[in-house]
Amino acid sequence: MSKTKHTPAGRALTDVVLELFRLNNRMITAGDRLVADLGLTSARWQVLGTIVASERAQPVAWLARDMGGNRQNVQRIVNDLADDGLVAFQPNPHHRRAQLAVLTERGREAFDAAMRLQAPWINELAEGLRVTDIETALAVVSTIRRRLETNGEADD
Secondary structure: OOOOOOOHHHHHHHHHHHHHHHHHHHHHHHHHHHHHHHOOOHHHHHHHHHHHHOOOOEEHHHHHHHHOOOHHHHHHHHHHHHHOOOEEEEOOOOOOOOOEEEEOHHHHHHHHHHHHHHHHHHHHHHOOOOHHHHHHHHHHHHHHHHHHHHOOOOOO
16 A cells, blocks of 8 residues: 655645644644633634624624634534523524524623633743744735635534
């Protein structure tokens, strides 16, 4: 069985991807710990943040797309948030069945509280790192994500 060889860039990117997988797991665990006392998880916090970042109310499918997530998983989280009074559904004038997910006042308060915890935590993580290095990492990761989206690799 012949083994395909990586280019130097391919090998380096493989190492980055493996490190990103490990980082993702650590970030989820750390985020869960950070917001646990608020009754949130990293996944719930991410959904709330996606709703906040949206220019207007969106259906779950659009939130999932913006998050790069699976619609069914995001729907489950949004339903849980609605059960807890953090999100509400509004009629969608463009689609009868795809209701719009919006934050409630309680949801806004929970998100704001999470962000108050996030600022000192992320500042500590960033300590000693150069802003230009962080910006370079962001550019590389964003380029790879866009390539995957363009090639249809990130589709459900």
